[in-house]
Amino acid sequence: MLQINYLRQHTAIVKDGLAKKNFPNLALVDELLSADEAIRKQKITTETQQASLNSASKEIGLLMAKGDKDAAEQKRAEVAGWKDDLAANKLALQKLEEDFTAMLLQLPNLPHSSVPNGKTPEDNEVVREGGTIPELMPAAKPHWELIKDYDLIDFETGAKIAGSGFPLYKGKGAKLQRSLIQYFLDYNTEAGYTEYMPPLMVNETTAYGTGQLPDKEGQMYHITADGFYLIPTAEVPVTNIYANEIVKDDALPVKMTAYTPCFRREAGSFGSDVRGLNRVHQFDKVEIIQLVHPAKSYEVLEEMVNHIERLLQFLELPYRILRLCGGDMSFTSALTYDFEVYSAAQKKWLEVSSVSNFENYQTNRMKIRYKESDGKTQLLHSLNGSSLALPRIVAALLENNQQEEFISLPKVLHSYFGATMLEG
RNA sequence: GGAGAGUUGUCCGAGUGGUUGAAGGAGCACGCCUGGAAAGUGUGUAUAUGGGAAACUGUAUCGAGGGUUCGAAUCCCUCACUCUCCGCCA
Numbered sequence: 001m002l003q004i005n006y007l008r009q010h011t012a013i014v015k016d017g018l019a020k021k022n023f024p025n026l027a028l029v030d031e032l033l034s035a036d037e038a039i040r041k042q043k044i045t046t047e048t049q050q051a052s053l054n055s056a057s058k059e060i061g062l063l064m065a066k067g068d069k070d071a072a073e074q075k076r077a078e079v080a081g082w083k084d085d086l087a088a089n090k091l092a093l094q095k096l097e098e099d100f101t102a103m104l105l106q107l108p109n110l111p112h113s114s115v116p117n118g119k120t121p122e123d124n125e126v127v128r129e130g131g132t133i134p135e136l137m138p139a140a141k142p143h144w145e146l147i148k149d150y151d152l153i154d155f156e157t158g159a160k161i162a163g164s165g166f167p168l169y170k171g172k173g174a175k176l177q178r179s180l181i182q183y184f185l186d187y188n189t190e191a192g193y194t195e196y197m198p199p200l201m202v203n204e205t206t207a208y209g210t211g212q213l214p215d216k217e218g219q220m221y222h223i224t225a226d227g228f229y230l231i232p233t234a235e236v237p238v239t240n241i242y243a244n245e246i247v248k249d250d251a252l253p254v255k256m257t258a259y260t261p262c263f264r265r266e267a268g269s270f271g272s273d274v275r276g277l278n279r280v281h282q283f284d285k286v287e288i289i290q291l292v293h294p295a296k297s298y299e300v301l302e303e304m305v306n307h308i309e310r311l312l313q314f315l316e317l318p319y320r321i322l323r324l325c326g327g328d329m330s331f332t333s334a335l336t337y338d339f340e341v342y343s344a345a346q347k348k349w350l351e352v353s354s355v356s357n358f359e360n361y362q363t364n365r366m367k368i369r370y371k372e373s374d375g376k377t378q379l380l381h382s383l384n385g386s387s388l389a390l391p392r393i394v395a396a397l398l399e400n401n402q403q404e405e406f407i408s409l410p411k412v413l414h415s416y417f418g419a420t421m422l423e424g
Numbered sequence: 425g426g427a428g429a430g431u432u433g434u435c436c437g438a439g440u441g442g443u444u445g446a447a448g449g450a451g452c453a454c455g456c457c458u459g460g461a462a463a464g465u466g467u468g469u470a471u472a473u474g475g476g477a478a479a480c481u482g483u484a485u486c487g488a489g490g491g492u493u494c495g496a497a498u499c500c501c502u503c504a505c506u507c508u509c510c511g512c513c514a
Contacts, residue, residue: 043474047483054483057495061442072494079494246471367472377471
């Protein structure tokens with residue numbers, strides 16, 4: 001969440017930023033500022049009262065120690081009357097603070113200056129493209145047909161076991177998943193990321209920390225009996241590893257990677273883009289996450305973009321990198337690059353990775369800090385990116401590499417998969 | 425699931441109602457000592473937030489949240505977590 005000090009000092013910048021993100025309720029900023037004012041006033045009243053109560057209590061203690069019972073008794077009688085008033089003030093303060101926090105949580109992160117103006121995906125800016133779009137044979141098929149032909153995934157049985165959108169990977173289809181996960185993790189750890197295997201369920205506090213709560217409950221599966229949420233991405237448990245910590249200098253930058261299944265309800269999504277692997281409720285993803293010094297976060301963002309770009313090059317997939325416009329960015333992000341690969345049989349671009357700098361929006365919620373050389377504690381910046389989400393990568397690999405009798409695989413996967421191609 | 429024991433600062437650890445934000449030790453930082461280092465020795469060393477130009481100072485925090493009290497790390501309640509034993513189990 002945003003920091004109130006920043007709102008106080010840079011009100012105009014905040015409003016401009018919110019406008020760029022198409023935030024509709026700019027008046028909220030002024031409401032917040034006056035609520036903040038009211039809190040501080042109330043605090044002074046309440047704490048002054050508390051201070052006199054505290055010092056009176058101390059006096060009573062001293063009188064008792066001296067054995068002056070009468071004086072202590074007299075003081076106690078005097079002080080007892082203060083309590084109701086103080087309690088009322090405390091309650092009022094608490095209410096003010098709760099309302100304030102609820103409002104502050106409604107404000108999204110501010111966009112970086114390089115974020116393009118715009119409202120819809122059409123306004124995103126193509127930063128660069130790479131790879132070559134293959135010329136497919138006339139009889140080329142979309143991946144959901146190839147999946148059937150080569151018996152890689154059984155969607156029907158997955159639906160029988162759980163529901164639609166829960167793929168049942170099978171045989172070489174399952175092995176391909178495992179090979180990709182293994183390759184991605186190796187690629188990340190070689191670049192200095194530490195591998196984690198986190199819990200796949202998180203509690204409410206953790207979901208709140210990365211910004212899934214409040215507000216996005218509907219997108220996560222909720223285990224109501226125990227109060228857990230199934231993770232929608234490894235970002236949630238892994239970023240929270242450092243929640244409420246002051247990270248030591250020599251631990252920076254923190255570079256973490258994790259493979260996890262991701263669970264998404266995708267409530268309300270419909271239409272043609274849900275076919276095959278394009279949109280599912282459970283999918284595999286390898287994530288990279290960094291916690292870095294604020295001065296370095298944009299440099300690190302570029303480094304992460306390059307890291308993922310190389311991965312797509314190794315996979316020999318045609319890709320493009322987009323800088324998302326203000327209206328298409330996520331609530332918590334300050335700058336996001338999306339990676340899309342071209343799925344040659346569907347003839348469309350599929351999002352396979354999203355790399356974002358959250359600056360201190362997440363770390364402010366989680367209180368992930370470091371100590372400045374002058375001894376002051378400051379918030380770190382958090383970043384993350386998918387490297388990569390599997391389903392659409394698989395879709396593109398299958399479609400783009402299909403031949404009459406087989407589907408070839410990129411060289412990097414040969415040793416992991418134990419073969420150079422998929423055969424029917 | 426049942427029974428019991430715990431949770432205190434960076435770490436260890438004392439503390440069962442009154443100057444306790446918290447003894448003592450370790451660690452760390454700075455200084456003294458030393459040719460240099462070690463040892464020794466002195467000082468300092470939590471977080472958040474309000475007020476203040478600053479010096480400084482108020483408030484809160486001893487797993488979390490409530491309660492009793494003039495006053496709670498200490499008493500009561502609820503919850504979470506850790507450990508031990510039993511049960512169940514991959």
